[in-house]
Amino acid sequence: QNPLLGSGFLAPAFGVEGPTAAQLDAIVPDRPALIIDEGGHTGWANTLALEAAGISRDSPDPVPGTHFFQRDEEGHPTGWLVEGAAIDPVTEALGVISEEALALAAPGFFGEMSAVGLTAAFDAGMIDTGELGRRLALKMVEAGEFPVRMVASLYVNQPDQLPTALEALAELNARYHHPLFNVSTLKLSLDGTVEAKTAVMLDPYILPEGHEAKPLLPKSVMFDAVAAAHEANVDLHLHAIGDGAVRSALDAIERAKTRHPNSDSRTTICHIEIVSADDVSRFAELDAVAQTTPTWFYYDTLA
Structure with a gap:
């Protein structure tokens, strides 16, 4: 997989809907990537990272309303992972913490x-x-x-x-x-x-x-x-x-x-x-x- 783990993005810079997997795909298209925000409470995943974690439209939010996958109008996860229980599946799937x-x-x-x-x-x-x-x-x-x-x-x-x-x-x-x-x-x-x-x-x-x-x-x-x-x-x-x-x-x-x-x-x-x-x-x-x-x-x- 050769995953990429980063940190430090500022979520408000992307507006109220947060960053998207498509935006990160444009920068890192060929390997799973996850970036944790500067406060440690949200994550930004590209498409390959979401796929590795099995996160899709059918994935339930870990704790609805508090730990969740930001979604578009059709219910597809956008790539913005809000709070720890939404980030954990990606870090575990990518094996970036050892x-x-x-x-x-x-x-x-x-x-x-x-x-x-x-x-x-x-x-x-x-x-x-x-x-x-x-x-x-x-x-x-x-x-x-x-x-x-x-x-x-x-x-x-x-x-x-x-x-x-x-x-x-x-x-x-x-x-x-x-x-x-x-x-x-x-x-x-x-x-x-x-x-x-x-x-x-x-x-x-x-x-x-x-x-x-x-x-x-x-x-x-x-x-x-x-x-x-x-x-x-x-x-x-x-x-x-x-x-x-x-x-x-x-x-x-x-x-x-x-x-x-x-x-x-x-x-x-x-x-x-x-x-x-x-x-x-x-x-x-x-x-x-x-x-x-x-x-x-x-x-x-x-x-």
């Missing part, structure tokens, strides 16, 4: 960290690499080649992952529990990104007119998961970009703290790119850490 590829890239990545004096890091979910990445990290630790202290997380962005999330995290923590590398945080992705129009907002989007993004995790089950994590004293990392998702995250934390006031769980709300003025003071009131990502400010201005 332990060998990660091992090849790791020295350069960690070398850059060391060059600028970074000695500690938080991994907010090995989305695509999963167990491959964790296994490689432990091998590097045992070989004395891991130059940082890293706390990693279990990444959850689909409702069917929630019932077993804490149990799965406990198993990972038992397997990967070293002073230099451990998996001890639960990351819940409440929404997507502004660029993909999947960030959950309090008000409808201007374009497409009236569009309202759906939460990646239904509010009721997300609230229960946050409360369960507080009961188990598990640290949380809540992905919330839109002001609607940020408010839901704060509401969930407030409810969990009311139920479990003595919990040692530390909660971070990450990205928080759009926040209602009414919610700013709640971060301090709830002792919730506000983490933002300046590298995306420019893209969101364009979006």
Whole structure:
């Protein structure tokens, strides 16, 4: 196949319907190609990549409304893959993620960290690499080649992952529990990104007119998961970009703290790119850490 994997395209540059396989075919016509956007929440596949993954008009959306294949008027997938469960079939079919590829890239990545004096890091979910990445990290630790202290997380962005999330995290923590590398945080992705129009907002989007993004995790089950994590004293990392998702995250934390006031769980709300003025003071009131990502400010201005 000789597949091509790239990253960094800006979805809003292609309009509200996103990029198409035909556009990528014009650039890469003779091999399967997949490009992940700059925010990591959508993918752009050419025709050969879609065919390799068996994605067609008859393919159901992985999670309708949140993880889906953008389609044309006749229902054919256009090549724009929205959210992780829509991207995964292509990465798996192309075999573009392997332990060998990660091992090849790791020295350069960690070398850059060391060059600028970074000695500690938080991994907010090995989305695509999963167990491959964790296994490689432990091998590097045992070989004395891991130059940082890293706390990693279990990444959850689909409702069917929630019932077993804490149990799965406990198993990972038992397997990967070293002073230099451990998996001890639960990351819940409440929404997507502004660029993909999947960030959950309090008000409808201007374009497409009236569009309202759906939460990646239904509010009721997300609230229960946050409360369960507080009961188990598990640290949380809540992905919330839109002001609607940020408010839901704060509401969930407030409810969990009311139920479990003595919990040692530390909660971070990450990205928080759009926040209602009414919610700013709640971060301090709830002792919730506000983490933002300046590298995306420019893209969101364009979006």
